[in-house]
Amino acid sequence: MKYTRLIGTKDILPGETFPWVALQNILRDVSARFGYHEIITPLIETTNLFIHSVGDVTDIVSKEMYSFKDKSERDITLKPEGTSSVVRAYLENHLTDLSKPVKLYYIDRFFRYEKPQKGRYREFYQYGAECFGSDSPAVDAEVIQLAFHLLLSMGMKDLILQLNSIGCPSCRPRYREQLVAFLKLHENELCSECKLRAATNPLRVLDCKKESCQAVLAGVPITTNHLCRDCAQHFNTLQELLTALGLPFQCNSRLVRGFDYYNRTVFEISSIFLGSQSALLGGGRYDDLVEMLGGSPTPAVGFAMGLERAMMIIQESNSMAFVEPSTTLWIANFGGITLTESLSIANQIRQAGIRVEVDLEGKGIKKSLESALKRGIPYLLIIGEDELKNRLFTLKDLQKKDQQSLTLQEIIGTIQNSQMNSL
Ligand SMILES: [Zn+2]
Ligand SMILES: [Zn+2]
Numbered sequence: 116m117k118y119t120r121l122i123g124t125k126d127i128l129p130g131e132t133f134p135w136v137a138l139q140n141i142l143r144d145v146s147a148r149f150g151y152h153e154i155i156t157p158l159i160e161t162t163n164l165f166i167h168s169v170g171d172v173t174d175i176v177s178k179e180m181y182s183f184k185d186k187s188e189r190d191i192t193l194k195p196e197g198t199s200s201v202v203r204a205y206l207e208n209h210l211t212d213l214s215k216p217v218k219l220y221y222i223d224r225f226f227r228y229e230k231p232q233k234g235r236y237r238e239f240y241q242y243g244a245e246c247f248g249s250d251s252p253a254v255d256a257e258v259i260q261l262a263f264h265l266l267l268s269m270g271m272k273d274l275i276l277q278l279n280s281i282g283c284p285s286c287r288p289r290y291r292e293q294l295v296a297f298l299k300l301h302e303n304e305l306c307s308e309c310k311l312r313a314a315t316n317p318l319r320v321l322d323c324k325k326e327s328c329q330a331v332l333a334g335v336p337i338t339t340n341h342l343c344r345d346c347a348q349h350f351n352t353l354q355e356l357l358t359a360l361g362l363p364f365q366c367n368s369r370l371v372r373g374f375d376y377y378n379r380t381v382f383e384i385s386s387i388f389l390g391s392q393s394a395l396l397g398g399g400r401y402d403d404l405v406e407m408l409g410g411s412p413t414p415a416v417g418f419a420m421g422l423e424r425a426m427m428i429i430q431e432s433n434s435m436a437f438v439e440p441s442t443t444l445w446i447a448n449f450g451g452i453t454l455t456e457s458l459s460i461a462n463q464i465r466q467a468g469i470r471v472e473v474d475l476e477g478k479g480i481k482k483s484l485e486s487a488l489k490r491g492i493p494y495l496l497i498i499g500e501d502e503l504k505n506r507l508f509t510l511k512d513l514q515k516k517d518q519q520s521l522t523l524q525e526i527i528g529t530i531q532n533s534q535m536n537s538l
Contacts, residue, residue, distance in 0.1 A: 123229070123237025125423075133439030134429060138422065139222055141268050141436075142242045149261045151218040151244055156200040158224070162190040168199035168404060170375030172315040179227040193226035196374070197243040198401065198417055199408075205247060206410045215248030222422075234424045243419035244398075247405065250414035252349050255380045255400060256356035258416045262384055262396055263362055269425060270434045275392065276362060277383045279338060279370040280350040281318065284378070284403065286343035291317060293336045301331045321369040337368040346379055353380060372397060376404040380416065388428055395428075396420035442470045443530055444494040445487040450477025457498045460523065467527045469534075487513060494530060 120126060127135055143153065162182050169176050181193040194200055201219055204210070210217055222242050231237060244261055246254050259276065266274055282290055298305065298313040298320060305313065306325045313320055321332065342350065357364050364382075372381050381399035385392045398418020405413035429437055444464065448457040454477040461471045472492070474483045480497060487495045495511040502508045510526050511518040512533075521529065 121237070123231040125236055125238070130439065134426065134437035137437050138269065138426060138429060142220075142222060142265060145261070145265050145268050146220045146244065149218070149257070149264070151220040151246075151261070154201055154204060154219045154221050156194075156197075156204050156221070156223070159191050159193055160200055160203065162192040164199050164203055164408070165192055165195060168202065168374075168376055168408060169196065170316070173319075173375060175227060175374075179229055181226045181228060194223070195225055195227045197221050197223055197225065197241055197419055198245060198374075198376070198404070201243070201245050201417075202404055202408050202410075202415075205245075206405065206408060210247075211410060211413070216254060217247040218244070219247075220244045234427050235421075236423060240422040241419045242422060243417060245415060245417035247413055247415045250349075250400075250402060252353040252356060252380075254414075254416050255353050256360060256362075258398065258418060259357065259362060259382060259384075260360055262398070262418055262420070265420070266384065266386070266395060269429055270432050270436070271386050271395065271425075271428060273387050274395075275385050276357075276364040277367040277370050277385070278354070278357075278364045279367055279381050280342055280346055280379050281338050281371060281377060281381055281399075282342050282346050282379065286341060286346055287378070290336065290338055290341035293341065294318070294320075297334075297336055304328075304331045316375070318371045321371050332369060335369070339366070339368050349379055372399055374401075376401045376407065378402050382418070386428065388424075388431075393424065393428075395425060440470065442472045442490060442492050443534070444469060444471045444496055445483060445490070445492045446471065446473045446496045446498055447480050447483030448474055448477050448498045449479055449500075453477065453498050453500060453503065456503055460496075460498065463523060464527055464530075467531065469527065469530050484511075484513075493533075496526065 165176055165180060171177060175195050180195050183191055185191050201221060205217070220243060222240070224238060224240050226238050228237060229235065244258060246258055263274065281287065294317050295313065298317055302310060302313065304327060305320065306323060306328050309320045309323050309328050320328065321335065339350065354364070370381055370383060377399040379400040379402065383394050383397040385394045396418050398416070400414070400416045402414040405415060446457045446461055448454045457473045461473045464471050474486065484495060493512065493514050495513055497509040497511070506522060507520045508523070508526060509518055510521050510529065
């Protein structure tokens with residue numbers, strides 16, 4: 116019997132884990148510089164949480180959730196996204212009492228039963244940032260600034276920010292009416308999915324990628340023409356702030372997000388990847404979600420970034436920050452006392468921060484030389500009985516192809532110097 120991983124899942128193998136952790140270190144470091152604090156929520160939540168927050172007519176809830184009953188017949192779901200859980204935790208743990216705004220971020224794994232494709236998995240990682248407690252457009256601007264800072268720190272280039280405002284509960288219904296009337300007129304030209312969406316979730320039609328729908332949408336009523344005064348003001352101020360911060364943006368009146376809970380600002384940042392524009396992260400304002408989930412009215416903004424795609428772009432860039440340093444020194448020995456001493460000497464050298472491996476089978480110089488070359492290890496140290504007697508050891512530099520007889524202290528010094536020089 117052979118076991119294979121489930122479709123849409125991925126093993127992160129040695130060699131891939133280092134850039135993965137390096138990426139997470141950047142995310143944590145930059146988030147902290149913006150005053151964000153990490154939150155870790157459980158992988159499972161009650162199914163109802165997502166039905167109420169994400170919305171039961173969205174694709175995520177209606178088609179893509181991993182939901183099941185546990186042994187006590189509770190309805191449980193593997194988290195399909197991060198914001199709902201963060202809001203749930205924010206309320207349940209009284210983070211509402213903290214001084215506002217409350218800035219949280221997460222690095223977490225999520226599950227969606229989607230068609231797997233390159234860079235998209237059924238189990239996937241996301242970074243997300245959420246800021247609670249202020250409706251100031253400066254919060255939207257700072258969240259976008261954080262997103263840019265993260266992507267630039269990861270070495271991403273040619274970033275394109277798209278921006279839209281989808282209004283609030285006081286102006287959106289009027290827009291929605293006009294949109295529904297427009298879609299009704301063109302019902303026969305819409306794809307089968309959009310025919311359904313026109314009745315259940317008309318805003319989502321705006322972001323249908325099918326050509327037939329795109330053609331219809333050329334004449335669609337535009338969200339930003341139907342904003343109330345407050346929403347228009349908010350959107351204008353945000354644009355002024357982004358301009359002042361030197362963050363370039365394009366207004367895209369057809370940009371909407373896949374969740375029901377967004378209002379006012381929605382945004383997406385993409386980059387050119389493998390010749391085509393690829394979305395890296397998206398987010399927006401969700402001023403009503405905290406109240407929808409049982410809290411008092413609390414404006415909020417956030418975004419989420421898929422880490423698999425980010426990882427693919429980072430690997431393309433060949434940046435040294437994401438390359439794992441290899442073992443620096445291999446110790447050859449001849450078994451018996453020379454192996455025991457090798458283990459002890461290896462540890463003394465490790466104390467100096469050097470990566471050391473020992474021939475654990477004591478098979479002598481030839482085998483060790485082979486192993487070191489195969490692994491790309493630059494230094495080989497030979498520990499035999501004579502060397503132990505004299506406390507002078509042969510250090511071979513496998514790149515320069517020379518060797519010296521040195522004391523342990525001199526060996527550490529030599530390797531440290533060569534590491535300093537290669538930085
Ligand atoms: Zn409004
Ligand atoms: Zn469509």
